[in-house]
Amino acid sequence: MSQTAHTQTNAALHQAHSEVSGNEFLAFTLGKEEYGIDILKVQEIRGYEPVTRIANSPEFIKGVVNLRGIIVPIVDMRIKFNLGEPVYDQFTVVIILNIAGRVMGMVVDSVSDVTTLSPEQIKAAPEMGTTFDTDYLIGLGTLDERMLILVDIDKLMSSAEMGLIEEAAA
Template sequence: MTHATAVKSVSADAAAQEYLVFRLGQEQYGIEILKVQEIRGCDRVTRIPNAHDFITGVTNLRGVIVPIVDLRVRFQLPVVENDENTVVIVLNLNDRVVGIVVDGVVDVLSLEPEQVKPTPDVASVLSSRYLLGLGVIDSRMIILVNIEKLLSREEMALMDSLTESYAE
């Protein structure tokens, strides 16, 4: 391998992005793996009165109060009963810890930039601000979610106040 080839392969590896792929209904979604702190079963969640409908409550994760967001509700999908595959993906978003409820984790994928296609310009429940693009591998398509944009500043501030009030 020549030096130029070695440099090219290193830079190509650096361009690949890893995503945790999860399922909601029949669709598969991906979030940047670096945002994922851990994956847990659906623990007991304390419901919060008057919270947004997509905030199912908070849980205590080793002394940290973590707000839990149900992505089915957030994405306006039909709500289904949790089953043995339902998990909470604990995320670290801009120094905030948030859990998201999903129907199950599928796998971890590494996508090259050419495998990420722009989202089609269609009216969608998922605002284009939430989406990074579509990951395409063979005949499989994964909706890549910009998880940090999923919650507005106001919603994040509300979750901060919820966690602070329950931490006291």
């Protein structure tokens, strides 16, 4: 009997493993909350460099930087979601995302690690309680004592609200 149980857990594990093979999340913090985004959307992580301001754009669009010859817009999520006073120092981190062929940078407070979450660990997001519109959330990831707010970064960055992409903004 114990053997059957063992096989079952094994199978379950196996199944979970194959299902979540893509579900690796990069965890980062904004204010006091911890967020996660699909690791496959992340191109690289860099320090914060001075940007060139773009006139007449929303305050959370910090400007553009030169990323090895391409011009990349930088958005500060802390300003976008009113998470305290943004500080720019040597610890400020920019996550460079590659979304729908477009490259953009996202300023966050810090990046912690990459975690693998199985579907069971991902719970549906409650209708309230986060600064993100639930439309842009995949769910909440639970990992031991931690809770990650999983953001559908694709949807968020191409949304009209961000105004980063022409079609959406128009």
